[in-house]
Amino acid sequence: MAAEQQGRTMPVQAEAGPGRLSRPLMILVATAVGAAVANRFYIEPLLSLVAHSFNVSTTAAGLLVTSANVGYVIGLILLVPLGDLLERRRLITTMLVAAGVVAAGCAVAPGLPVLALALAGLALLSVSAQILIPLAATLAAPEQRGQVVGVVTSGLLIGTLAARTVSGFAAGLAGFRLIFAVAAVAMIVLAVLLRRMLPLVPSTHQQGYGALLKSVVTLVTAEPELRRRMTLAFLQFAGFTVLWTPMAFLLSGPPYNYGATIIGLFGLFGVAGAMAAPAAGRLGDRGHSGLTVTISLAVMLLSWGALALGRSTLIALIVGIVLLDAGFQGAHINHQRTVFALRPEARSRINTAYMFAFFLGGVAGSTLAAVVYNASGWPGICVLGASLAILALLVWSVWKPRRSAVTAQEGVANP
Missing domain, CATH: 1.20.1250.20 (MFS general substrate transporter like domains)
Known part of the structure; x- marks a missing residue:
């Protein structure tokens, strides 16, 4: 007992x-x-x-x-x-x-x-x-x-x-x-x-399972900041998958002509970008969450310039991969930090909504990437990725929900 x-x-x-x-x-x-x-x-x-x-x-x-x-x-x-x-x-x-x-x-x-x-x-x-x-x-x-x-x-x-x-x-x-x-x-x-x-x-949560599932929709409806971050998650993960979906086609063709084993190793460069996550989280803890998201989204946009050069230059391709993944991760961490602060008692349900939007972005990104690569090749992929990054920056800059009392109490910076 x-x-x-x-x-x-x-x-x-x-x-x-x-x-x-x-x-x-x-x-x-x-x-x-x-x-x-x-x-x-x-x-x-x-x-x-x-x-x-x-x-x-x-x-x-x-x-x-x-x-x-x-x-x-x-x-x-x-x-x-x-x-x-x-x-x-x-x-x-x-x-x-x-x-x-x-x-x-x-x-x-x-x-x-x-x-x-x-x-x-x-x-x-x-x-x-x-x-x-x-x-x-x-x-x-x-x-x-x-x-x-x-x-x-x-x-x-x-x-x-x-x-x-x-x-x-x-x-x-x-x-x-x-x-x-x-x-x-x-x-x-x-x-x-x-x-x-x-x-x-x-x-x-003390109610039944049915009420639990319905409350996910209620949370999305009641929290404009959650809807904002879900939209950003959709756009960011779409951009992330726009890179990785056609990557094997780029690397297997000229001028690289790499085999499957070497192509698989390129995922490790993305891991290097993931190491930015703890630093981005610490900046959020110090009250710089909004600034960190802004910088991260800007880095995602800049990465597509390097990735465009990566069509024929290996170093530029690697730099672009690291920058895209670092920017993606830096913004994603601070989105999660913010939405978890909205309703501490409902973090799993909030994560359900946020990650559902995140996953849909991945599906949309991979679908668009397949179509665009077939039509326009790697240059088209870079234009698509940069466009998604610009759209994310616009959403972040223009859509400004009012900060809730719960969010303020949890120490989430007002972006």
Whole structure:
């Protein structure tokens, strides 16, 4: 009973008291976020291997990516809000264990339909990362929240970018199944570690599941600042995917003519940009959130100039990748820091809305990139990316919702 009472008071202590999120725990949470989100992307460089293994067309194998995306959207809508309804340590560790079981199913799938179903389930469960991020914000002291969100979210971007590289190397060693076997073990190990190190963090929402889902819409309607940041998230992630969707086509053709392994390594340059996240979070904690977003969006715009030169110059291409990812991450961290401050008791539901817009931006960006690259090649991609960055800057500059009392109390700078 004492332990249960202690757990019931944990949200207040975590919100007010520093030290709830120790550095080792913060690193573990960032690792778990990266490993969970990577589950969704492992399949992308393996499609040709899967097609060969199951003797199906590459078009049929490509449906595996669609299955993963559908599973991820369902998870965002139906599972992430549970972070406000259920005790979060149990919820997260249960999802990770389930992800381990499903990843093992991917590793032994006998055919394409079973693999597609398993990948949908694995992507659905990978949204545990989107429950861990607002949990980290809850456990952090208010004056360190931006830095903590930056470190943890950098794990997400690193997992997104490194997944394809790691998956490609694993496939080179033992085919497409090895990476899913490794992922299964990783999920179980992380579940055990988080079970031991995370404190009890009980629910903040006392109504039923149906009311919980409806309240996501209510939050979006009631919070203009959330709608603003969702719009920016849509535009920014669209620009991010506009770069990465046709990257393989650029690098595999002249003048580069790189093979798949070398192309996969370019994701590591994006990881270098992700290292800007903690610094951007610290600037937000010091009251410079608005300025950091402005600079970050400007950096995203400038990056497209370097990327345009990168059509034939490797150094310019690398500089452009690093700048785009650094600018993207710097703005994204401060968007999350701001929206988490709007309703501390509803952080999982707020993250559901924000990340749903984020994901839709990625879908829109990849679709536009495919069309534009076919029509105009790399120059068209750079114009599209720069246009999205300009639009984001306009939204940021013109749309100025009034700052709420809750936001002011949480120390979010008025941009």
